[in-house]
Amino acid sequence: MRPIRFLLAAAGLFVAALGSAQAAIVTQWHYSISSSWTAAAGATGVGSSVLQWGTDIGNGQSSLELFTPAGSSNPISTYIGGGAAPVAFWANGGSVTHNNKPITGSTLTAATLTATLSLEAILPDLAGPGAMAPLMINIAFAETPNGGDCAVSTSPTPCNDIFVLTSGLPNQSFMFDGETYFLNLFPTSAGSFSVLEASACAAAGQAAGCIGFSTVEGQSTNVPFSFTISTAPLTVPEPGMLGLAGVALIGAAAAGRRRRAGR
Numbered sequence: 001m002r003p004i005r006f007l008l009a010a011a012g013l014f015v016a017a018l019g020s021a022q023a024a025i026v027t028q029w030h031y032s033i034s035s036s037w038t039a040a041a042g043a044t045g046v047g048s049s050v051l052q053w054g055t056d057i058g059n060g061q062s063s064l065e066l067f068t069p070a071g072s073s074n075p076i077s078t079y080i081g082g083g084a085a086p087v088a089f090w091a092n093g094g095s096v097t098h099n100n101k102p103i104t105g106s107t108l109t110a111a112t113l114t115a116t117l118s119l120e121a122i123l124p125d126l127a128g129p130g131a132m133a134p135l136m137i138n139i140a141f142a143e144t145p146n147g148g149d150c151a152v153s154t155s156p157t158p159c160n161d162i163f164v165l166t167s168g169l170p171n172q173s174f175m176f177d178g179e180t181y182f183l184n185l186f187p188t189s190a191g192s193f194s195v196l197e198a199s200a201c202a203a204a205g206q207a208a209g210c211i212g213f214s215t216v217e218g219q220s221t222n223v224p225f226s227f228t229i230s231t232a233p234l235t236v237p238e239p240g241m242l243g244l245a246g247v248a249l250i251g252a253a254a255a256g257r258r259r260r261a262g263r
Contacts, residue, residue: 025078025179025231028123032072033094035115037064038136043108051111054103054143059218062101062143062161066113068094075122078181082232093185093225100161100215107143110166112136117183117227119176126177135170135185139163139212142204151203152196152214160214163221164196164204168211184234185227193223 040046043053049066069092076091096113118131142162144151150159171184187193192213201210215221228234 024124024177025080026121026124026126026176026181027078027080028121029076029078029229030073030120030122031076031091032074032118033068033115034118035066035068035094035113037066037111038114039110039112040108041110042106043111051108053106053108054101055105057102057104059101060099062103062108063099064108064111064163065097065099066094067097068115072118076227076229079228079230079234082230082234085228085230085234089228089230090188090226091228093227095222095224097220097222098161098163098213098215099220100217102146102158102217103143108141110138110140112138115170115185119229121176129174129176132174132183133172135172135183136167137165137170137185138167140166140204140206142200144203146217151199153199155214156216158217160216162196162200162204162212162214164201164206164210164212166206166210179231182230182233183227184230185225188224188226192221 036049037046037051040051043051043064045051045063049068051064052061054062074091077089079085079089094115113136115135115137116131117135119129121128141164142151144155144159144161146158148159150157151162152160169185169187171182173180173182175181194211194213196210196212196214198208200212200214201208204210204212213221213223
């Protein structure tokens with residue numbers, strides 16, 4: 001009987017060891033974000049947070065400015081599961097502001113925004129994971145004429161300038177301490193960020209159904225962004241809700257389907 005009891009005890013210890021070695025889901029993190037314009041056509045300021053273009057005719061140059069949350073201990077909680085993450089699980093991802101000035105001369109036509117998110121697990125308290133792979137957003141831009149028919153049908157005269165995402169919004173998955181997490185960046189500005197009309201897309205050299213916003217001459221448009229960390233891909237909002245819940249979730253859902261199909 002002793003050998004049997006010994007084997008049972010050994011088996012129990014083995015199971016207990018497996019249980020203690022199993023990774024725990026990180027439910028809270030500290031984060032920091034750094035971002036800059038890493039490419040631009042027709043503008044100055046690559047490598048900084050501000051792109052500027054055009055010849056100043058008395059009101060300054062047109063520009064795109066990046067604003068990121070300060071500090072390195074901003075909190076974010078992990079949303080456990082998929083579906084739609086409640087607002088309580090959204091974290092401040094910074095913002096982009098377009099300052100539309102009357103200008104002459106050369107103009108911005110395209111740019112790339114690169115953002116790097118760094119994470120530190122705090123519940124449970126673990127070292128890392130540190131900097132994530134950079135998130136890249138590619139845009140096309142149209143500086144429209146100050147007269148004639150406007151590509152944006154609701155635009156006053158002079159015509160609105162047009163900002164378009166050409167690569168969609170970024171999302172990625174990452175592994176930490178044996179668990180897979182999903183990271184999504186998305187706009188959270190109702191009304192200013194949406195699917196644009198076909199004429200506005202065409203003015204920016206893009207196909208119908210493009211996503212972005214337009215800015216009235218002499219005004220500024222600010223688009224705030226948020227991001228989420230979840231344990232499963234999130235669902236896709238309706239097109240009319242892009243400014244409320246995030247078009248980036250489209251890519252996350254597709255990535256999850258591909259991952260499951262490969263198993």
